[in-house]
Amino acid sequence: MYNVPPVEEQIGIDLYTSNTPGIGGALRRQIEDFRVIEITNREEGDKGKHTIVELTKHNWETHHLIRDISRILGISQKRIGFAGTKDKRAVTTQKISFYDVTEEKIESINLKDVELKVIGRSNRNIGLGDLTGNEFIITVREIDIGRDELQSRMQETTDFIKEQGGVPNFFGIQRFGALRPITHVVGESIVRGDIEKAAIDYIAAAYPGEPEETREVREMVFNSRDYVEGLKAYPVQLRYERAMMHHLVSNPEDFAGAFETVPMNIRKMFVHAYQSYIYNTIICQRIEKGLPLNRAVVGDIVCFKNKEGLPDSSRIEQVTEDNIDGMNNLIKRKRAFVTAPLVGYDTQMASGVPGEIERNVLEELDVPLEGFKVPTMDKMASKGLRREILLGVDPNYTINEDEINAGKFSVTLDFSLPKGSYATTVLREYMKVEPSRMS
Numbered sequence: 001m002y003n004v005p006p007v008e009e010q011i012g013i014d015l016y017t018s019n020t021p022g023i024g025g026a027l028r029r030q031i032e033d034f035r036v037i038e039i040t041n042r043e044e045g046d047k048g049k050h051t052i053v054e055l056t057k058h059n060w061e062t063h064h065l066i067r068d069i070s071r072i073l074g075i076s077q078k079r080i081g082f083a084g085t086k087d088k089r090a091v092t093t094q095k096i097s098f099y100d101v102t103e104e105k106i107e108s109i110n111l112k113d114v115e116l117k118v119i120g121r122s123n124r125n126i127g128l129g130d131l132t133g134n135e136f137i138i139t140v141r142e143i144d145i146g147r148d149e150l151q152s153r154m155q156e157t158t159d160f161i162k163e164q165g166g167v168p169n170f171f172g173i174q175r176f177g178a179l180r181p182i183t184h185v186v187g188e189s190i191v192r193g194d195i196e197k198a199a200i201d202y203i204a205a206a207y208p209g210e211p212e213e214t215r216e217v218r219e220m221v222f223n224s225r226d227y228v229e230g231l232k233a234y235p236v237q238l239r240y241e242r243a244m245m246h247h248l249v250s251n252p253e254d255f256a257g258a259f260e261t262v263p264m265n266i267r268k269m270f271v272h273a274y275q276s277y278i279y280n281t282i283i284c285q286r287i288e289k290g291l292p293l294n295r296a297v298v299g300d301i302v303c304f305k306n307k308e309g310l311p312d313s314s315r316i317e318q319v320t321e322d323n324i325d326g327m328n329n330l331i332k333r334k335r336a337f338v339t340a341p342l343v344g345y346d347t348q349m350a351s352g353v354p355g356e357i358e359r360n361v362l363e364e365l366d367v368p369l370e371g372f373k374v375p376t377m378d379k380m381a382s383k384g385l386r387r388e389i390l391l392g393v394d395p396n397y398t399i400n401e402d403e404i405n406a407g408k409f410s411v412t413l414d415f416s417l418p419k420g421s422y423a424t425t426v427l428r429e430y431m432k433v434e435p436s437r438m439s
Contacts, residue, residue, distance in 0.1 A: 005434045007209075011176045011184065012280030015287060017168055020156045022432025023411065025140040028089055028439070029404065031059045033139040036086050038094035039416060040130050041308060044120025050081070050097040052120045053106060058113035061088040065114065066096075072109055073101060081125035084419065086134075095119075097126040132308050133418045140431060141402050143409040150409055154397055157430050161395060165294040167429055168283050169391040171276035172422030175269075178439040179209035187274030190380060191371035198270070199248075199255040203230075203241045209436065214238070221245075240266060256376050264379065271372065271380045275342040282340045282361050283389050289357060293338065293390040296327050299352020301386055302336045310418050311337045311388040316348065337388035344384025345372040393417060393426050 002016055028034050044052045057065055062085040070077045079099040086092035098106060103118045143150060161167055176183045182205055189198035204222035206215040214235060221230040227245040234242050244258040251257055259267055287293070296302055300319040306312040316339065319327050330336035341347045341358060347369075349358050362369070374380045395415040402410040415426060424438050431438065 002432055007173065007181060007435055008428075010181055011171070011173060012277040012284065013170050014284050016429055016432060017164065017287060017293075018157050018160045018429045020160065021153050023140065023143050023145065023150060023153050023430055024433055025143040025411070025431055026433070026437045027138065027140060027427070029141045030139075031089060032091055033141065034087060034090035035137040036090055036092040037135040037137070038083065038086070038092075038131060039133040039135060040083060040095060041132055042095065042122075042126070042130050044122055046121055048121040048123035050099055050122045050125050051101055051103060051106060051118060052122055052126070053096050053098065054093065054117040054119050055082075055096045056091065056093045056115040056117075057086075058091050059089055060113065062086055065111075068111065069109060072111075073098075073105060075101065081127055083126050083128055083131035095126050095130070097122065099125060131419045132310060133416055133421075135414070135416045136423045137412065137414050138423060138427065139410050139412045140427070141408070141410045142405050143402065143411060145409070147399065147409060150399055150411070154399065154411060154430065158395055158397065161393065161426075161429065164390075166390045166392040167426055168287065168293060169387065169389050169421065170280050170283065170425045171273075172424040172428075173435040173439065174422065174424070175276050176273050178435060180207040182207065183269055183273035184277040187270035187272070188277075190270055190374060190377065191274055192368060193371060193376065195255045195259070195376055199244060199258050200225075202270075203244055259377060267377075267380055271374065271382055272342075275344070275382065275384070278361060278365060278367060279340055279342050279387065281365065282358055285357050285361055286340070286354065286389070289353070291353065291357070294331065296324060296331060296336075296338050297353060298324055299350050299354045300327075301339050301348060301350050301354075302327055302331065303339050303386055303388065304330070304336050305334065309334070311339075313339070313385045313387060316386055318351065334392065338390065339386035340389045342382075342385050342387050343367060343369060343372070344382040345369055347384030348386065391417065391421050391425060395426060 001019055004014055004016065066077055066080050070080060081097040082094060086094060106116055106118060109116055173181060182201060186198045186202045189201065200222065204218045206218040217230065217233040227248045230245050231242060240262050243261040247258045247261050291297060296319045298319055298321055301316050302319060303311050303313050304315045327336060331338065341349060349355055372382050393415050395413050397411055397413045400410050402408040417423065427438055
């Protein structure tokens, strides 16, 4: 097997499942190299208080765009509905809804790199439950191998992925921080009850991927705990770290209170990232032990598909000698899915060999399950759940000359993934490069 980059080992991923040479290359050299098209099961009509619009945006952060549109229309952002945020550095297409706004007003909006197309009306706004997945059309550039060799590597990896039925459902580097993979480190300290360490690490632990000036000011604060000087020197874009330091200037020992200055969705990401690190580690150990991802063994816990055809972690069942054939038949038909735990204080664990793997990882990492109650910051608490371990994907590709890099090739991959999945978990099997080349 090929060695993975050290930064991936830091987030619990220590292997590739495909034993094929990587194609190298790089992502996102142009905005148009990364296209995302939302998949939804909604059908729109021609009546209702909500105007439904197809939004295509180039290089826009979703919340920033929604804010600007609401200002232009003179309405609250709450009257604009959408199913999910999309990548900023990309061309993305999705449905959004406007409550009690005329088509004429919507069509009068003129923003650079934004296209709004009215497609219908509805009595129901667009919301989180309307997203089932995304189609990705992604171009890898700067590939410096011959066309025949490139074709061979692409086909071999594609055949492997299709035979396996997908790739490991890892949490990608974005979950942990692409330039500064610290989110799970902070989460671990929170779960262990060391809130001071969690706060100081988040504010001031420096990482090699950051700009030199940022590393220097972080190191200064880490060593001195001088938050006043830190506020003078920290870049304004580090707004969460600055907010925490503002609190600590007035309340030097209130580290839990410092976290309260960070938005709730960001705060929850710390514990979630620690769970994700443990989950990644469990999947890797399962693969190393020779257990399949696309088939259950006795002791596994499977979940079943919901009405959208997606895995439903609230409906789970243990695999036994008596039901294993039936379970594997359901898995083959994509009506059931093998799972691993996102551990918390009340997570159902597998038995048999899968259970041994889960328990061994928890023991090796010395995971304090009761710590997930987070008594000092109970809004971060997590009882845990199970998540499918195989990310079903059926990729297709084309090879072209790289028109912006003379003498090199590009590959465009097209595949769809369910919501909550990471495109980089597919791309890493092909590219086998540092995550920074994919961000």
